Amino acid sequence: MKEVAKKSGVTIGTVSHVINGTAPITHKTKKRVRKAIKELNYKPNSMARGLRRSESKMIGLLVPDITNEYYSRIARSFTDLAYSSGYTVMLCSFRYNINREQLELDVLVDKSVDAVVLFGGSNGDKKLLDEIDEFGIPIILGDRSIKNSKYPSVEFDNSTMVKEIIGHLVKKGYTKIGFVTETITETMTNLGDRCNGYKEGLKENNIKENKEYIFIEDKLRLNKMSNGRLLMEELLKSKKRSELPEVFITSSDLVAIGMIGALKEKGYNIPEDFGIIGYDDLLISAYFDPPLTTVQQDPNLIGSAAWDITIKLLNSEITDKPHIYLNQKLIVRDSV
Secondary structure (H helix, E strand, O other): OHHHHHHHOOOHHHHHHHHHOOOOOOHHHHHHHHHHHHHHOOOOOOOOOOOOOOOOOEEEEEEOOOOOHHHHHHHHHHHHHHHHOOOEEEEEEOOOOHHHHHHHHHHHHHOOOOEEEEEOOOOOOHHHHHHHHOOOOOEEEEOOOOOOOOOOEEEEOHHHHHHHHHHHHHHOOOOOEEEEEOOOOOOOHHHHHHHHHHHHHHHHOOOOOOHHHEEEOHHHHOOHHHHHHHHHHHHHHHOOHHHOOOEEEOOOHHHHHHHHHHHHHOOOOOOOOOEEEOOOOOHHHHOOOOOOEEEEOOHHHHHHHHHHHHHHHHOOOOOOOOEEEEOOEEEOOOOO
């Protein structure tokens, strides 16, 4: 401990706090101490926290927004399977905030979790994950991937699904097709893949891409229903009807429902005046007026797939780092 303290330029007490998680320590100091521990090959006792050692039988599960039904159902599926295998789960919600994600990851390391499973993510969080990986803690990505990385992942085949949606809309006579999303950054590969599928689907159906029909609004990440409504209200205020798409493919059922609310308030009918497609197939989507056409991406399926990778890595049953793509299903109802 003295050697670690000397090498990292801190007190022995600070080293103890970093190992045991007994006091708030800045991320910068923690990183410096952990680096010294690794370089010196220091092995604390089995109760020490913050280092890769004996099993804790605890998994860290991070999701962007636990109030979102999609993520809460994933968490339920994952935790049920973990508990049945003798593991407990620490569930964290980081709200798409990189600083909060960093804080939650620090807590999970301090709590000696055996693995970290991260659904979604914040922009530019690869560096954070690489720091966790240095301590030998397996990281599994859900509903996203990092291209050309060593982290195993499980996600839905979003590109193929959106191309199928475009084909369905063209058969129904739509040619002015809009796309609404919160981001298409490299971190959120699921949304980026949907945007790529949108562009490819238009091309395959001989529809010229109109950049004015792609709406990227970061605020749609949270409070999706109210922010979807605000987005539609702004579009109706700032554009003529002839300038708007005939149908909108959205990133979430909640966004779609918010947009429908704004349209109905202005006297428009769905789908006679505008068509709307959601994503996730939340329970409310089948009972909304009109019932929402949406994409079913099974939260139980992706939750169980993430657990399957996790337990196999922990049991050393697999040595490769799988990247799994799951199929989705278009649920056709009355909103298009």
